[in-house]
Amino acid sequence: MTVKAAVLGAGTWGTAFAKVLSDAGTDVTLWARRPELAQQINLAHQNGAYLPGIDLPESLYATHDAAAALADAELVAFAIPSQTLRANLAEWAPALPPAATLVSLMKGVELGTTKRMSEVIAEVAHAGFERIAVVSGPNLAREIAQEQPTATVVACVDEACAVEVQKACTAPYFRPYTNTDVIGCELGGAVKNVIALAAGIAQGMGFGDNTLASLITRGLAETARLGLQLGADPMTFAGLAGLGDLVATCASPLSRNRSFGERLGRGESLEQARAATRGQIAEGVQSCRSVLELAQRHGVDTPITEAVEAVCFRGMTPPVMLERLMSRSVRSEKSHR
Secondary structure: OOOEEEEEOOOHHHHHHHHHHHHOOOEEEEEOOOHHHHHHHHHHOOEOOOEOOOOOOOOOEEEOOHHHHHOOOOEEEEOOOHHHHHHHHHHHHHHOOOOOEEEEOOOOEOOOOOOEHHHHHHHHHOOOHHHEEEEEOOOOHHHHHOOOOEEEEEEOOOHHHHHHHHHHOOEOOEEEEEEOOHHHHHHHHHHHHHHHHHHHHHHHOOOOHHHHHHHHHHHHHHHHHHHHHHOOOHHHHHOHHHHHHHHHHHHOOOOHHHHHHHHHHOOOOHHHHHHHOOOOOOHHHHHHHHHHHHHHHOOOOOHHHHHHHHHHHOOOOHHHHHHHHHOOOOOOOOOOO
């Protein structure tokens, strides 16, 4: 029996995931904020604003009407900027089918509350965690849209729910694995955006692969420390939602966070970098504040996150950031502090 799905958000990742669902045989409706974009997807089978040059399946239908997209949906995926989830979901909640599986495609921690995206969904949609799933992994949207082989993780506390989402998005080029560690998968996705900003800053300053490898490795340690404190499975951080996502986001020029960081590393201000990226959201810019707050609440040392937050919001220059990180007291690599 064909699953009926709605994807809310027709940006790069939302459109790519809707294509995956369609190619997997799922009946998909994609909600676009702008009616002209929905029309372009339906008539030209292209999303020129976010995935230019990519042909979309003719079976993929787009609409500007969120209620129409949600009608009778058995799976609802959210693909919008993480800091806008609460306000948007409050509008959509009355139209959500009561038994639908809710899927977060977002990677962030909410400012102010320090809640993970699944926690925001549970609170606003009044949904149990057993029907909230998270998709996370090394998922650069354009490569997926080009049908390059990719693996990902579908996480839910209810493994049967994760399996159902897995079935709905298994395509010839897209291989999902299941996991029940939602905390670890979400933290891996949120913190890697911050570490990727640091990697981009280093790249923009002209440093090479030793620096990149050091940031990736110590960034992974930072993520794992926070995850363990919050109850995550340490093995998650060695998998696709941990190391896999971190490597892809830190190393690829397709990564918005790394590219944004490069601009900061070359001396651009936050405002200049934002203007140059023309509305493309680098989630790590906001997440560095919420991740740092989350870590501080739990007494976890996150020096890279702290340094990135200082560059973005406290006037620290990239050279001073590097000096601060390199002048920290030396310790055992096994240190948990």
